[in-house]
Amino acid sequence: MTLSYMPGFGNDFETETLPGSLPQGRNSPQRPAYGLYAEQLSGSPFTAPRGANERSWLYRIRPSVKHHRRFRRAEFPNWKTAPNMGDHELALGQYRWDPPPMPSEPTDFLQGMRTMTTAGDALGQSGMASHIYLANRSMTDDHFFNADAEMLVVAQTGRIRFVTEMGIIELVPGEIAVLPRGLMFRVEVPDGEARGYVCENYGAKFTLPNRGPIGANCLANPRDFKTPVAWFEDKETPCRIVVKWCGSFHVTEIGHSPLDVVAWHGNYAPYKYDLSTFSPVGAILFDHPDPSIFTVLTAPSGEEGTANVDFVIFPPRWLVAEDTFRPPWYHRNVMSEFMGLIRGRYDAKETGFVPGGMSLHNMMLAHGPDAEGFEKASRAELKPVKLEDTMAFMFETRFPQMLTRYAADLETLQEDYIDCWSRLKKRFNGTPEGDWS
Structure with missing residues (x-):
């Protein structure tokens, strides 16, 4: 079950897994129901104009400060971040590639990320990177969030499932998902392998384009964008969290799943879209x-x-x-x-x-x-x-x-x-x- 979502337009949504787990009339009650912790995830400065102000309130089993134990550096050598100049000796030109082969060794979504191009400067929050992903293994106890960018994922072959702290999004080929900056998730490949494309957007968040003389209808219509309903796991097993921050990767280990949001409301959330619903x-x-x-x-x-x-x-x-x-x-x-x-x-x-x-x-x-x-x-x-x-x-x-x-x-x-x-x-x-x- 999903909810309609209008990206970047400030609509608020609410969803809960347990009755009464979502507070009514206040965001941060003194004692939230079920012993949960109230936490805000902000996707914009606090003082951004109302129409551009994005945040969601999460009601979770443990606050995310419990995720930030001692970090150590991690390496994902094929995932590059702008600026990435002078990386090769190939001359300027127009280029085209056939599909890259799937890896022969077990490879999850993070390990299978392959950067093709970078543009702009992630530290200056401008530009983007183009990637392909090649995955033949699910992330079981590993989780990830990207502090540098939001990620637009285009599924090309094989289903891919994003198990996020705000709910589950599954894509089939021809669908896309946008995962906001800072969102915690893991990635599963239900069909055994999956391939697709990723745009890592360092700059202002994706939104619907103005239609101008086209008017109120056609192109991508807001009602066709979907956000997930709340879902959580209360799992106390060793888990890892990988963070991408200013182009580098860091990993920490915790003793429980970080995907423990029981309820949430707001307008900063992941969403999916079926490209076949685009009205050209x-x-x-x-x-x-x-x-x-x-x-x-x-x-x-x-x-x-x-x-x-x-x-x-x-x-x-x-x-x-x-x-x-x-x-x-x-x-x-x-x-x-x-x-x-x-x-x-x-x-x-x-x-x-x-x-x-x-x-x-x-x-x-x-x-x-x-x-x-x-x-x-x-x-x-x-x-x-x-x-x-x-x-x-x-x-x-x-x-x-x-x-x-x-x-x-x-x-x-x-x-x-x-x-x-x-x-x-x-x-x-x-x-x-x-x-x-």
């Missing part, structure tokens, strides 16, 4: 709109209209525009684009870009349809066509995305990707018709 809009006569019309969530920067990160999808949809080159046009962009494919084919790259794969087109580096896609779209009969069984996405940021050594050395890097444009012909011949022979 597009051109219904001619020309090709900007891809921003497919924005699901945006993390704003200090400059209006220029995102710290946009999460954009390219879902199934009808193409009906007349006298129009229908795939994405060739372009250069001030934004940097990391793309992934969840399923099917992407209409601008019908070969070479496969589910589980990735591409990177950095700021001001030209890109667009490959030669095969250009030829097909330029000669196609322009009748209504429905793109089906497809779902691509993009993490787009105002910052240049720096490749990691892992990405540069990944064996699935397509060395010949740049050649996909080599067969584009010169068609100018001085006549209005051009040379289409």
